[in-house]
Amino acid sequence: MSAELLTLVMFGGLLVGLFMGHPLAFVLGGMAVIGAYLGPGINTLGIIINNVYGNAMDNYVLVAIPLFILMARFLNDSGVTEKMFDAMRLLLANVRGGLALTVVVVS
Structure with a gap:
């Protein structure tokens, strides 16, 4: 054509x-x-x-993506992420931008 x-x-x-x-x-x-x-x-x-x-x-690197999602799901369902968030929030309470740093470290 x-x-x-x-x-x-x-x-x-x-x-x-x-x-x-x-x-x-x-x-x-x-x-x-x-x-x-x-x-x-x-x-x-x-x-x-x-x-x-x-x-x-x-590309074998792409195999890791579903495993990271699965690991995050396990951490969230077990309650570990809440404990990590509370601990980092206490450590960085007096630091400017501590909440943002906490979110970056926990995730």
Whole structure:
């Protein structure tokens, strides 16, 4: 499909989607998927998905994020965070900005 025809199809789809009352984010996302599918090649969509999700899943540092969230949940449910907050608040009561420092240290 030529670039001019693809532009007209995507713009027409954008107008139709908006006039039908769909949210802008979904209309733009749908037009992006349709444009990637109808664009330069049929495999363009597969290449984009592989580059976005394939590279993100190879990063082992991202595995730590759910574990930090789980650890925070355990600390909060056990009541340790309240005790830590009270202890730091007592230690930094006379320091200017002590509450902000307490929040940073506890979190």
